[in-house]
Amino acid sequence: MLAKIFGWGKTGKSDAGKAFAPYAAATPASPLTIDEDGFRYASPAPLAKQWLVAPYDYPDYAELGSHLALVVQEGFGLAVGSAILLSWEHVYGILRSPELRSFRAPLRFPPDTLLRPRLTNAGALGDAGFGLRIDEWVDVQGRGARPAPRLVGKVLRFGEADALLPESVSEMLDLLSRFHMSPADERTLSFKEHIYGRVRALAAQSSCPVSDYVASTIVLSPEHLSLGVERRGEGPAAVLEVSPGFEGAPDNWVAQFDRLPLQDRYNVPEGPALVRVVPAPEVKAVLGEIKRSMPGRRVAGMRAQAFVRNPFATLGESARKVLDAAEFEAACETAGIVFKSFVPQVERGERGEIVRVGLLVQPIAAGNEEAAMTWFASSDELSRFAGRLARALDDGSQCTTWNDDELEIVGDTVEHLQALSGWLREWKTPALWTASEVLDLRHYSARIGEIGVEQAFAVPVIAKNREEGGWFEENTSIGLRVDDPASGGTRYVVLEFGEIPSLQESVNAARAAGADRVTLPGLVQPIPVADAQSALDALARAAAEVRRGEFTPRAGARPAAKKRLIIKRNFEDIEYNEVRADALHMPPDCAPAIPRTLRPEVVLKPHQEVGVAWLQHLWALSPAACRGTVLADDMGLGKTLQLLTFIASCFEREPQLEPALIVAPVALLENWRNELARFFEPDTLPLLLLYGETLMALRASRQEIDESLAAQGVTRLLKRDWIGGARLVLTTYETMRDLEFALARQSWSIMVCDEAQKIKNPAALVTRSAKKQKVRFRIACTGTPVENTLADLWCLFDFVQPGMLGALNQFSRTYRRPIEAKTEEQQAKVEALRNVIQPQILHRKKTDVAKDLPVPVEDQTCKRLPMSPYQQQHYEGALATLRAQRETNPSAQLQALLAIRKICTDPHGFAELEVRDVPITRLVDESPKMGWLVKTLKALAADTQGRHKVIVFCEFRELQLVLQRVIAAMFGFAPSIVNGDTSADPRTIGNRQELIDAFQSSAGFNVIILSPLAVGFGVNIQAANHVVHFTRTWNPAKEDQATARAYRIGQTRTVNLYYPGVVSEAYPSFDVRLDALLQRKRALAADMLNGCGDLTADDFADFG
Structure with a gap:
């Protein structure tokens, strides 16, 4: 057959060999061989798949194997026994791919040949013996290649050099083979015209020389159509005119198509010549449908709407093979027909009022046009659009128009209309809050003394x-x-x-x-x-x-100033007192009442049963004898489960109770939500999330607030009946502070302040807002009831049981922390304080109640890592600055200490302008902590049976990214980073819980990077058995809180703790001093009343 296509056997000489770039043919030592099927790569491993999985196990073939592995992942190539076969279709597919074409050299593809076949004919198209053949291969000057090259698959072999055919030449040769292999009785005129037209077009595309007959005889056999679209008029009355075209179409083609009925072939005048157009069968079918269903090539009304949105449905099955969807969309866009979707948007003010409503209009097809907002000028304009949209839905239209945009009607349009209608009602008919009801003291707690300016x-x-x-x-x-x-x-x-x-x-x-x-x-x-x-x-x-x-x-x-609720402060004198009974102690045999809605598979631990019973005991004495408690259990003992069990039991016993309120940092609120769903039956406590999007929807709008009330600065309110049927409300401290009028008007049965150290400062607005709530039973939940001074404890009890500890100034003069109590009198007063608070505070440690929790192991060797010369150079300068500032500018000492701290942990972040430009080797070699971390992680990764998982705590964002970069380079994966920038909202893609769940569920070794400050609470990561404090907070309680993410109830493995630090023989070590100060504070904090405050610059007064 090849003899009919190619004219081999001619002799002579040529320099056509220059058309081949030097390329070694396949040799026994080469893994690549070329045959009729494609490129075949011999695997150095017994099975090709073994090579692809671990290419670096075979160093001589690592680059080739790694690139083959990637293209196989992309769907190219096939593992056949001990070889990888890239078929010719896959070879050209790789070369077409923008992402993979650069793999050409690593995959050892030959270069493209510069030789071209000369195309000649035998007879004319109308002759029975008509044929096409390749006369010879010629170089760019038109000289024949001597000796004639040999074709192996799609590669021309010229002497010892190989070169790949361009894809267009390859396709042309395939068509010639098809023509010559066809039986004589199938070679009808239409068949010959079709093959001839395509071969001639490919020859022109490839710059192949052709015979005079081929050059002068123009036959176009289009297999694809393009549809030009022109719109006449606007809106529903618009008429569309369609113009079918194809590549190389003569200027008079459309006129000839209009003049004649549907033809098998068209002779179209083009100057003095005739161009023969022979549509392929599928093209002819589409042209016939245009003739039939679009008289004059025009369409209007709903049929036009249907056509531009789905031409394939209008023009029949053949259209899917003939038309390109992207080309048709581009033609519609050129004609000004842009398919657009819309999403309703509402903009609210600070108080939640509707400021304006609009549509986010965005093109459906990708193009240059960007999404744009269009706002309704008034509620009346919104009303007109909503009416138009409703009518379009009723009559089955596929679009509606607004401001010259055609807006698609799709599956969620009904929901969009409902949202717009609801906003319209709210925008037009707000209900007013008035000053007479909001500023009436009778609606608030008895602790509110007045309404005025704080x-x-x-x-x-x-x-x-x-x-x-x-x-x-x-x-x-x-x-x-x-x-x-x-x-x-x-x-x-x-x-x-x-x-x-x-x-x-x-x-x-x-x-x-x-x-x-x-x-x-x-x-x-x-x-x-x-x-x-x-x-x-x-x-x-x-x-x-x-x-x-x-x-x-x-x-x-x-x-x-704005008006606020002003509480009776109890600072100088006791202005507000809630009397507590003396006998509050829980009987020793008191058992908890477990609610029926606790899931049957959930079994409380013994210490949790005691906690629930204790809460229920105090609740039974409220409000006459007791108004609340401080739950001060250690972190990781399950305080949230105890509290939810207690709240559920109260509502089960008294269904008509007022709702309960949980106030917590936003990160913790998702934990409350998750534990309620995890441990309790559905609908146990109907929930309201008073933060985020839900809060925005519940805010009272500007139109709902009376002008006289707004004039007094009271503008942050909620809608009437905002609480609905909720029995449990979750909100943030900031929301409670900002919406104090709305929340303080509501009666609550139980209020929990989680992470209650947020309300330990008597002067803070959130503290005052918490004390303004109208509550029967208050719970302050914190593992550190004293952080800095005993005033923290006073403030918590002034929330829980106001007046019990007296006025603040007298309390501060009377009591000292145990560490400060020097005289017998002072020590006696400390013990008296313990006795006063004991009935209303529950403080248990993990070591006391969690007997099955493995004891953590602290690594000591990493605390004294030798400084690198690079690090020591910058450390010396920072120490000199600290000493100088101590003499000249004491207030700046903290900044100098922070600089020293950074040098110890992240020397490149301190000294380099762009850390991302620093090579990995320098990051590891010049930072002792980084080098230690890499070495430690390598040892853990090598222990595959250990399935080690590591938390690396680091509070600095830039250093987190450096850690991620180094770990990715060393271990082949980039650990997730979770901090305050990571959303806790479960609806957010890549939210915090998803990242943590992925870390915990991964098989084998893994690492995650966390901020100790942002995720020090609300996160449970019991899968981790190694905790690295790469940077250290200046408060051991916060550090322990971070550790408790892994060391908590449910942990079955020993948790290993690491506090890496650097030392120098020439200079005092900041890390050693910091560790000693934190250990001392941690030891003192063993007594709850000593507290555990932050370190200050004064703690380093003699350092340096």
Whole structure:
């Protein structure tokens, strides 16, 4: 057969060999051989699959094997015994792929040949003996190749060199083979025209030389159609005109198509010549459908809507083979027909009111046009659109129009209409909250003393030194006035203008550490971060205006204050007291009442049964004899399950109880939600999530608030009957603070403040908001009831049982922490305090009640890693800075200490502008902690039977990414990062719980990187048996809280703890000092009343 196509056997000489780039033919030593089927790669392994799975087990063939493995994953190639076969179809598929074509050299493909076949004919198309053949192969100058190359599959072999045919040449040769293999009786005129037209087109595309007959005889045999679309008119009355075309179509083709009935072939004049158009059978079928169903090639109305959205349904089955969907969409877009979808959008103000409603309109097909918002000018305009959309749905239309956009009607359009209709009703008919009902004290707790303006606890002070002078820097003094709720006194702190930046850095550091309070120079007690920031902002503005000579006393004036609920504070005197009975002790034989809705497979542990019984005992005494409790169990003992069991039992016994309220950080709320679903039957406690999107929908709109109420600053309310049928409400501390009027009006049966250290500061707004709630039984849930001072404990009990511990200033003068109690009298008072609180506080440690929990093992060897020379160089400079600042600018010492801390853990992050440009080898070799981590992880990964899983705690975002990069390079996978930037919302793709679940369920060794501050609570990761504190918080309680993510109830393996640190023989070690301070604080905190506060710069006063 090849002899009929190719004219072999001619002799002569040519330099056509230059058309082949040097390429070694297959040799016995080469894994690649070429045959009629394709490229065949011999595997160095007994089975080809073994080679692909582990290509680096065969170093001489590793690059080839790794690239073959990737293309096989993409669906190219086939493992056949001990070889991989890339068929010719797959070879050309790889070369067409933008992602894989660069694999050509690693896969050892030959280069493309520059030779081209010369196409000649025998006779004319109408002759019975008509034929086409390849006369010879020629080079780019048209000279014949000598000796004639040999074709092996799709490769031309010319002497010892191989070259691949271009795909168009390969396709042309396949068509010629098909023509010559066809029986004589099948070679009808249509068949010959069809083959001839395609071969001629491919020859032109490939720049192949052809005979004079082939050059002058033009036959087009289109196998594909393009449809041009032109729209005349707008909206439902628009008419579409369709113009069928194809590649190379003559100018007069459409006119000839219109003039004649459907033909097998068309002779179309083109200048002095005729172009013969012979449609393929499928093309002819589509052209026939256009003639039949679109008179004059026009279509209108609903048939036009159907056609542009699905031309294949209109033009029959053949259209799927003939038309390209992307081309048709592009033609419609060119004609101004863009298919668009819409999603209703609502914009609400700060108080949840509807500000405006609109549509997010976005093209369905990818193109240059971006999504755009269109807003309704008024509720009337929204009403018109909703009516138009409803009519379109009723009459079965596939689209509706708005602002010249054709909007698709699809499956979710009904839901979109419902949303728009609901917003329309809300926008038009809001119900008003009035001042007379919201500001009526009778609706609130008896602890609310008045409704007025609350005073700030830190206020900026700006004054002249000499009254007769002007407002310039030398004549202006600045400072802070701080109200101390513990003593009832006021302290004034004098500042210099130059200290403002360093004070701002301290506030920034506190924010970064997740703290809600900050200690500023000159203050004994920390103040709320928000108050400090507000005061510093005012001082910074004043400083800038003084320097510009523009300051006036009114410039720094505070805006008009908003009215709030003001509680009876119990600071100086007992203003509000809820009397507690003396006999509160639980009988020793008290058993818990387990609710029927607890799932039958859930069995409480003994200490949890005691906790539930204790809660139920105190609840039975409320409200007359007891108003609440502090649940201070260690982290990881199942406080949430105990509380849910208690709440469910209360509602089971008294179904008509007022709803219960849970207040917690947003990350913990998902944990509450998950545990309710996991441990209890459905509908045990109908739930309302008062945060996120649900909260936005429940906010009262601006139109629902009376003007007189808004004028007094009360603008954050909820809709009437917002609570619905919910029995359990979950919300955040910030929501409780911002919506205090709405939540404080509601009566609650039980209120739980989880992570109650959030309300330990008497001055904080969230603390005051918690105390404003109207509750029968209050529970403060925290593993650290004392963090800094005993005032923390006072504040918790002032929430749980107001008045029991007296007024704050008297309490602070009377009691000292055990560590501070030096005299017998002071120690006796500490014991008296224990006796007072004992009936209302439950504090149990894991070591006391979780006897089956394996004892964690702390690694000591990693605490003294030698500094690298690179690290030591920067450490020396930072120490010198610390010493200098201690003498000249004490308020800046904290920043110097933080710099030293960073050098110890992340020297490249301190010293390099772009850490991502630092090679992996440097990151590992020059950072002792990183080198230690890689070595440790390698040992764990090698122990495949151990199925080790590792949590690496690191609070710095940039360092988290460096850790991820190093682990990916060393171990072949990128560990997930979970921190405060990772959503806790289960609807979010890649949310925190999904990432943690994937880590826990993975087989074998794995690593996850967590922020100790952002996920120190609300996360259970019992699958982890190694915990690395790569960076250390300055509070051992927070560090232990992070560890408790793995070391908790349910853990069956020993948890290994690591606190890596660096040391130097030449300089004092910051890490060693930090570890010693944290260990000391941890030991002191064994007594709950000692607390466990943050370290401060003062703890490092003699360091360096």
